[in-house]
Amino acid sequence: MTAGEPRVVVGLFDGVEMASQAARALRSLRIPEENLTTISSVPLPDGAVVRDRRPIRFPWIVVAFWIVGVLAGLGLTLVTYQVYPMVTAGKPINTVPPAIIVSYEGGMFAALIATLIAGFRSIGLRPFRPGKKMIFDPRIHEGKIALCARVDPGDQERLVVETMKASGGESVRAEEGEL
Amino acid sequence: MKSENHLSRLDESRLYEELSRSNLPPTKRWYAGTGALLLAVLLAVAIFTYMMLTGLGVTGLNRPVMWGVMIILFVFWVGLSHSGTLISAILRLTRATWRAPVLRGAEAMTALALMVGGLYPLMHLGRNWRFYYILPYPSERQLWPNFRSPLLWDAVAITTYLTGSLLFLYFGMIPDLALARDHAVGWRKKLYTFLAAGFRGTHAERRRYHVASTIFAVLIIPVAVSVHSIVSWDFAMAMVPGWHSTIFAPYFVAGAIYSGIAGVISVMVVLRRAFRLEKVLTADHFDNLGKLLLTFTLVWGYFYFSDYLTTWYSQFPEDWEVIHSYFGHYFPLFATLVCCNFLIPFPLLCLRKVRRSIPALFAVSLVVNVGMFTERAQIVVPSLARRNDPSIWGTYFPTWVEISFIIGSIAMFALIYVLFSKLFPVVAVSDVKEQLFHTTDRTVGGANLSTVVRGEGEEGGREP
Numbered sequence: 001m002t003a004g005e006p007r008v009v010v011g012l013f014d015g016v017e018m019a020s021q022a023a024r025a026l027r028s029l030r031i032p033e034e035n036l037t038t039i040s041s042v043p044l045p046d047g048a049v050v051r052d053r054r055p056i057r058f059p060w061i062v063v064a065f066w067i068v069g070v071l072a073g074l075g076l077t078l079v080t081y082q083v084y085p086m087v088t089a090g091k092p093i094n095t096v097p098p099a100i101i102v103s104y105e106g107g108m109f110a111a112l113i114a115t116l117i118a119g120f121r122s123i124g125l126r127p128f129r130p131g132k133k134m135i136f137d138p139r140i141h142e143g144k145i146a147l148c149a150r151v152d153p154g155d156q157e158r159l160v161v162e163t164m165k166a167s168g169g170e171s172v173r174a175e176e177g178e179l
Numbered sequence: 180m181k182s183e184n185h186l187s188r189l190d191e192s193r194l195y196e197e198l199s200r201s202n203l204p205p206t207k208r209w210y211a212g213t214g215a216l217l218l219a220v221l222l223a224v225a226i227f228t229y230m231m232l233t234g235l236g237v238t239g240l241n242r243p244v245m246w247g248v249m250i251i252l253f254v255f256w257v258g259l260s261h262s263g264t265l266i267s268a269i270l271r272l273t274r275a276t277w278r279a280p281v282l283r284g285a286e287a288m289t290a291l292a293l294m295v296g297g298l299y300p301l302m303h304l305g306r307n308w309r310f311y312y313i314l315p316y317p318s319e320r321q322l323w324p325n326f327r328s329p330l331l332w333d334a335v336a337i338t339t340y341l342t343g344s345l346l347f348l349y350f351g352m353i354p355d356l357a358l359a360r361d362h363a364v365g366w367r368k369k370l371y372t373f374l375a376a377g378f379r380g381t382h383a384e385r386r387r388y389h390v391a392s393t394i395f396a397v398l399i400i401p402v403a404v405s406v407h408s409i410v411s412w413d414f415a416m417a418m419v420p421g422w423h424s425t426i427f428a429p430y431f432v433a434g435a436i437y438s439g440i441a442g443v444i445s446v447m448v449v450l451r452r453a454f455r456l457e458k459v460l461t462a463d464h465f466d467n468l469g470k471l472l473l474t475f476t477l478v479w480g481y482f483y484f485s486d487y488l489t490t491w492y493s494q495f496p497e498d499w500e501v502i503h504s505y506f507g508h509y510f511p512l513f514a515t516l517v518c519c520n521f522l523i524p525f526p527l528l529c530l531r532k533v534r535r536s537i538p539a540l541f542a543v544s545l546v547v548n549v550g551m552f553t554e555r556a557q558i559v560v561p562s563l564a565r566r567n568d569p570s571i572w573g574t575y576f577p578t579w580v581e582i583s584f585i586i587g588s589i590a591m592f593a594l595i596y597v598l599f600s601k602l603f604p605v606v607a608v609s610d611v612k613e614q615l616f617h618t619t620d621r622t623v624g625g626a627n628l629s630t631v632v633r634g635e636g637e638e639g640g641r642e643p
Contacts, residue, residue: 041358042609042616043385052383056390062398076315080323088327098326101409102335108402109339115398116346119391123384125353125376136379138361141195148381179381 004153007176008135009160011169012144019049019145022167029159031149037179039136039146049147058118062111065118069110073103133177144170150179194615195362198608200454201600202359202367209601216594223587227302230580235305239578243571244563248581249303252588254555255438256296257337257410258431259548262439263289264344265403266471267351268396276618276631277467279610280459284450285443286351287605290344291595292442295588297337300330302584329413340406347395353378353388354609370602407435414558421490421501421562430482437475437520438551444468444544446596448537450605459606462535469534472547476528480521497567504561508574512557519550 013019023036036050046052077099085093120126137146147164151157157174164172205213230237240247263285270278301310313334315323324331357378360371378384411431414422424430444465451460490498505513524543533539560575577585599605614631621630 037382039380040382040385041380042613043389044382046382046386050382052386054383056387058387059390059394062394077326080315080326084323086325086327091327095327098332101332102326104405105332105335105339105402108398108405109342111398112339112343112346112395112402115391115394116350119350119387119394120376123378123387123391125378125384127373127376129377134377134379140380141358141361 005176006150007153007157007174008179009149009151009157009164009172009174010135010137011147011161011164011167011172012137012139013147013167013169014144016044016048016145018168019147022147022164022169023049025163025167026147026149026160029156029163031151031156031160035150037148039140039148041140041143044145049145056122058122061118062114065114066107066111070103070107072110073106074099076106077102133175135175135177135179137171139171148179194612195358195608198456198459198606198611199359199362199604200456201450201605202602205601209597213594213597216590216597219590220587220594223583223590226580226583226587230302231307237578237580239576239581241573241575243566243573244560244575246303246559246563247575248577248584249299251552251555251559252584253296253299253303254410254559255552256292256299256588256592258407258435258438258551258555259442260289260292260296260340260344260439261403261407261432261435262437262443263287263292264347264399265289265436266440266443268347268399268403271392271396272400275467276614277464279614280456280606281443281447281464281468282351282610283348283355283605283607284446286344286348287596287599287603288442288446289439290341290348291592291599293337293341293344294595295592297341299584299588300333329409329416332409333413336402336406336409340402343395343399343402347399349374350392350395351607352603354380355604355607358608359604404432407432414562419562419566420495420497421558421565424486426482426486430486433475433478433482434551434554437472437479438548440468440472440475441544441547441551444472444540445548448541448544450600451537454600454605456606459611462537465537465540466531466534469528469540469543472524472544473528473534476521476525476547480525483520500565500569501561504565505557508564509557509561512553512561516550516553516557519546520554521550524550 011022013022019038023038026036027033033051033053037052038044038049078094081094087093135148137144140146147169149160149164151160151174153174161172161174238247238249267278267282267286267289269275270282301307304310313324313331326332353375356371356375357380360368360375363371378388408428408431411427415424415427417423447460447465447468450456487502490502523546527533527539527543533543564573564575566572617632618629619632621628
């Protein structure tokens with residue numbers, strides 16, 4: 001095996017069955033599961049072609065932000081009552097119902113914003129990626145499924161290209177870029 | 180299913196063409212229509228400027244009726260906005276198989292109706308240039324807003340809901356923006372590339388995207404419910420006859436969903452016609468929406484009756500005077516709302532023929548929205564006109580200024596919607612594709628049926 005930067009072999013397949021067969025063949029070549037992925041125009045069930053076993057943890061960030069939002073709402077109302085006390089006949093300075101409402105909305109607001117930010121980070125979405133080439137093939141919009149394997153250049157790369165071609169892959173090529 | 184109406188017969192590239200017709204270059208008719216809407220909006224803005232310079236005296240507002248058309252429009256548009264995101268979130272979570280073509284149009288309706296509705300409390304302020312007094316920030320005024328005021332709760336709730344609805348709309352559009360990016364050229368390509376944020380559709384991306392979308396849907400439902408509850412508390416927290424009711428929050432939410440579903444139907448019919456989406460939005464979709472509308476006709480009827488039953492039974496004098504006015508001075512309002520919200524839609528929506536006839540369902544949805552506007556007017560005006568002290572009883576009728584705001588609000592909503600649909604995919608193309616991916620034809624005896632294949636849970640598949 002020749003040492004060097006890992007490359008990505010991409011092959012286009014006509015349907016899920018063909019792509020699944022190719023992925024099985026690649027796994028038999030001891031390509032680790034985390035080095036395989038698909039690019040498709042529809043979400044494929046996990047395990048149909050490849051399986052992603054990495055845990056998804058960002059919902060906890062949403063929960064944390066929700067708590068921060070609730071506390072901020074509570075602080076906003078309670079501190080306001082203390083700093084600018086409004087004396088109204090028969091009414092307490094600290095009123096609980098508004099604090100509940102503002103805290104609730106504060107919590108939901110923070111959770112919504114956190115879902116966007118944490119979701120973007122977890123998915124790896126960024127409007128600008130200067131200097132980075134991401135692996136992609138727009139022919140997925142014609143119904144193709146792109147099977148991608150991160151491989152070491154040299155023997156493994158050649159073997160994976162041949163396996164994908166033998167499994168019916170079209171436009172099989174090795175590229176430099178990120179999966 | 181008739182083969183000519185079956186989208187899966189189309190190949191994927193043609194599918195995109197079919198579903199993104201709204202993004203085609205504008206025609207002369209489009210320019211004419213958009214120009215007319217823009218003119219109407221500009222006219223309303225000019226009249227608003229006149230009102231701002233002259234004062235609220237140019238409206239029909241006067242003691243004791245200090246809330247009029249602007250508050251009615253606020254409640255109406257916030258109500259209309261209610262259903263889009265809510266329907267979309269519920270359909271996403273329950274994975275309703277017919278949801279795909281309806282989602283985007285409904286979500287857009289929410290965000291855009293809320294933008295229109297949110298303007299009216301600001302317009303109603305009087306000294307509009309001081310609207311920023313509602314923001315809690317350390318200013319030279321040395322005074323923070325009064326959180327005891329339900330109007331401030333409105334500002335908080337609407338900000339949350341508008342932000343949430345816009346994020347929900349945008350997040351749901353990301354796969355479609357990626358699709359549009361790969362088909363577009365010129366400035367559109369740049370715009371879609373930026374907004375798609377590098378989404379490619381890898382397996383890991385889609386798995387995480389699904390989780391984030393589900394969280395959005397879960398979060399937006401309680402926000403949607405809270406926002407109209409808080410709008411209802413603008414009224415219910417006041418010791419005004421007809422308003423001070425514990426049932427107001429659920430009653431408002433039910434009414435908002437009701438008018439929202441009617442709004443979704445109206446918008447869907449217009450989109451179907453304008454962008455020739457007959458293959459996407461079929462009679463089945465309208466039948467399902469019609470059933471939802473029928474359900475909420477009954478729910479609304481139940482709440483309306485429950486709200487008045489206690490007053491009717493107890494006959495407390497101040498509340499009873501308000502009810503009396505419904506059969507006197509405000510009878511046209513009352514009769515219109517009962518007819519348009521219940522007596523006309525209920526029997527019609529029971530008929531399958533009506534639900535599956537798109538023009539008939541469109542007409543019913545418009546009738547319901549007229550009814551819901553009237554209902555908002557009936558909530559706002561008679562209670563103020565017949566307040567506790569008979570010596571201050573009065574009447575209210577909108578002036579030409581306020582009527583122009585009604586027209587302006589409709590034109591503004593239509594204008595923003597037209598611009599949105601020209602710029603962004605108005606049908607959730609990726610969701611339609613996903614639906615087709617999971618749909619297969621199956622023959623049972625002599626019948627050919629469309630069958631939906633679904634995995635268990637969000638992951639879809641199980642370990643072999």
